[in-house]
Amino acid sequence: MGRVSVRRPVLRVREGGVSYRPDTLAVEEPMEIRLDGRPLSITMRTPGDDFDLAAGFLLGEGVVRDSEDIRSIRYCAGALADGTNTYNVVDVGLDPAVPAPDVSLERSFYTTSSCGMCGKASLDAVRTTATWSVREDPLRVGVEVLAALPERLRAAQRVFDRTGGLHAAGLFSAEGELLVLREDVGRHNAVDKVVGHALRSGWLPLRGTVLMVSGRASFELVQKAVMAGIPMLAxxxxxxxxxxxxxxxxxxxxxxxxxxxxxxxxxGAPRVLAPGEDGVLAGTVGEADADGDTVSGHRAG
Incomplete structure (x- = not known):
């Protein structure tokens, strides 16, 4: 298994002087994902939980739908002359009943990470490809539970404490219990590792859960949540x-x-409950103003 952090010498400049000292950096290395020996994708990631990353990626792309679609996941021998495993190539064996995706240059994966599609085509693709619907999920979460999630996520980040350079994704219950957390230099990878762990553990669909991420909420992250059956992204x-x-x-x-x-x-405001009450928060999401930054009557941020 590759290292998640390394030490490098740096010239540290602070008020009052300079000094040389070692600094801990998060490792970033490429990982190639193969399907039955055929190259599919390369992603830059922090080594660790690589099998979860591969499984989560394939779920998000719609290649697999549950753990039974994956027959095996293994590391391939790397490029070293002695055949030593570099842990940077992962080969996923699909069940024979799973249709193999087109891995040519013209392949039609719908995610922006794969082909750059956006807008209506992407929305339609996710709606028609998702195995589970999250619309009717009965999840309800109190605002006090949501408010505590960022600190709980941060407190569980072990590698971030050493490097300060990793994103995190955590899966929480409606009561705020941390179910699984993963870190990575890439936000998408951290989510894939969480979802991949859930897939390989047979947890899907992830009904009644909240996915908490340390950065912004992009289209890809919403897509990955929907594909895993997660009803709330924070x-x-x-x-x-x-x-x-x-x-x-x-x-x-x-x-x-x-x-x-x-x-x-x-x-999805009805899923958010006011403090100490059984009802949803007062008010509804309103129309944006000329700057496009009004939500529920409050300025964004």
């Missing part, structure tokens, strides 16, 4: 317009700018 930063479109289209609750007791609920 992020400490802003969502993109296409992320909100997909969340609305799919029935996913999307929470952004989750910082302390403040947050913006962009879609």
């Amino acid at each position: 992020a400490v930063s802003a969502p993109s317009s296409l992320a909100v479109d997909l969340a609305e289209e799919s029935g996913l609750s999307l929470v952004g700018f989750l910082r302390g007791a403040s947050m913006n609920v962009y879609t």
